[in-house]
Amino acid sequence: MMTSTLDVIKVIEAYAPLDLAEEWDHPGLAFGSYEAEIKRVFLALDLRPEIVEEAIKTQADLLLLHHPPLFNAIHEMTDATPEGKMQLDLIRNNISVYSAHTNLDRCLDGTAAALTLSLDLxxxxxxxxxxxPLEGRPDYGYGLYANLKEPQSFLEFAELIAQRLEIPACQRFTSTNRQVRRISLFPGSFDESCIERLEEIKSDVLITGEIKHHVALMLEARGVNVLAVGHDVSERDVMLLLAAHLHTVFPDLRIEVDAGIDYN
Structure with a gap:
């Protein structure tokens, strides 16, 4: 039986429901055909020239992204810009493009869950x-937190995180070493509206993708040490989780995931 773009989309949206997305967000099918036959799926965080090249090279029928390729309204699509060229190249090669963004961040097995698997703490x-947690839906929301079984020194913990994520180092905002136990994960860009929540739960450490400098200093002043590991590093493994789920539903599809940037 043929698998269509719509068949794959239905499975993705059951996994990461669209109603979990922020109002400002634009997940979903950016361009392509709902009825096209899908044999090969390629997953990546972002629409970049090398991703487009790989999707074309591997003859992907569907490019599944985390970050939406179209955020603002466009009034023309030409090869005069890198973005326009990428979009036209995908269209010419009959590659549909779909994204799951904040709905994937907020779902049960989303970006934060994927980060816990990578960290293996x-x-x-x-x-x-x-x-x-989302109001009225406490099982869904941004980020996760937990207590380590045994306290660790902050600087040793920072080294462990870098090792587990296979990056040279974490960006930190203090040289002060102390024992830490309660950890919080907020993949991607940290939302400063979460500062009060981190204070409420008495978090010792925040692990995030990226954070504004002054916001990091605000957290440090409140006793929350900050480790920034890189936006892409904090989110990239969610595509592996999503790919594994798609493979269980569509075992005959060829599914590949971009490994991301090697920082070593």
Missing amino acids: DVDEVGYQVLQ
């Missing part, structure tokens, strides 16, 4: 809880 029996 030894947390207590309570496990991870939602950091910033």
